[in-house]
Amino acid sequence: MAVKVDVITIFPRMIEAGLAEGVVGRARTAGLLDIVVHNLRDFTTDKHHVVDDVPFGGGPGMVMKPEPFFAALAAIREQRGTPDAVVLLTPAGERFTQDGARRLAAIDHVVLLCGRYEGIDERVREALATEEISIGDYVLSGGEVPALAVIDAVARLVPGVVGDDQSVEADSFTRGLLDYPHYTRPAEFDGRKVPDVLLSGHHGEIKKWRRETALARTVARRPDLLADAALDADEREWLKRSKS
Ligand code: 4GX
Numbered sequence: 001m002a003v004k005v006d007v008i009t010i011f012p013r014m015i016e017a018g019l020a021e022g023v024v025g026r027a028r029t030a031g032l033l034d035i036v037v038h039n040l041r042d043f044t045t046d047k048h049h050v051v052d053d054v055p056f057g058g059g060p061g062m063v064m065k066p067e068p069f070f071a072a073l074a075a076i077r078e079q080r081g082t083p084d085a086v087v088l089l090t091p092a093g094e095r096f097t098q099d100g101a102r103r104l105a106a107i108d109h110v111v112l113l114c115g116r117y118e119g120i121d122e123r124v125r126e127a128l129a130t131e132e133i134s135i136g137d138y139v140l141s142g143g144e145v146p147a148l149a150v151i152d153a154v155a156r157l158v159p160g161v162v163g164d165d166q167s168v169e170a171d172s173f174t175r176g177l178l179d180y181p182h183y184t185r186p187a188e189f190d191g192r193k194v195p196d197v198l199l200s201g202h203h204g205e206i207k208k209w210r211r212e213t214a215l216a217r218t219v220a221r222r223p224d225l226l227a228d229a230a231l232d233a234d235e236r237e238w239l240k241r242s243k244s
Helices: 012-020 022-029 066-080 098-105 122-127 144-155 165-170 203-221 223-228 233-243
Strands: 003-009 033-039 085-095 109-113 131-134
Touching (some): 012 022, 066 109, 131 144
Parallel strands (some): 003 033, 003 109
């Protein structure tokens, strides 16, 4: 049935806001995604709902306490069953890619742990996390934006979430290449013309132009992608010719 996702965070409204709009919002309403957002503070036992503490050994900043995460995971296990994966969002994780999204999309129940401050007590990583994911080499202020990025990329791969399967098929990265340029009306705007071939009605020529521009862009901007791209014989030939 629906893909189950649980998110543990101290900013549940941030996650809910990000999940309310667009394709993911519709998929939740339609029952294709069963996402529950948990407020970490609900799993504290002290009067002030404290989730952080000073680091042992000293140093700057605060560290998230382990107990609320353990209590939250225990509640998820009871209410929602034992998850298949528990993902910690961290710059120290494995880089998130379209392959990673495909892998997670095939999992029935995923828990996402969002940290803040300097990080989370190491025992959470050791005992609860089954994997660690980074969305890129930059420093964010918490794991919430990474969790939203992961949910968004995974959700689009769940059958039915994106209305048109062909649209997912055509996506940049489904074939491991950058996308071709897109145009809509008007055919001329501010002196800038839509390429003639797109107005020609020659579907064979349009397809060829799109493949070549996608390939040319990938060569120019992301040549690293070509190593793993799914290229056919024509495209390999085009690539060879483009190098000379
Ligand atoms: N891709 N951050 C997490 C706090 C933290 C640190 C260590 C757990 C362990 C990031 C990224 C990212 C900043 C989110 C530090 N939580 N996460 N946060 N880039 O920069 O995933």
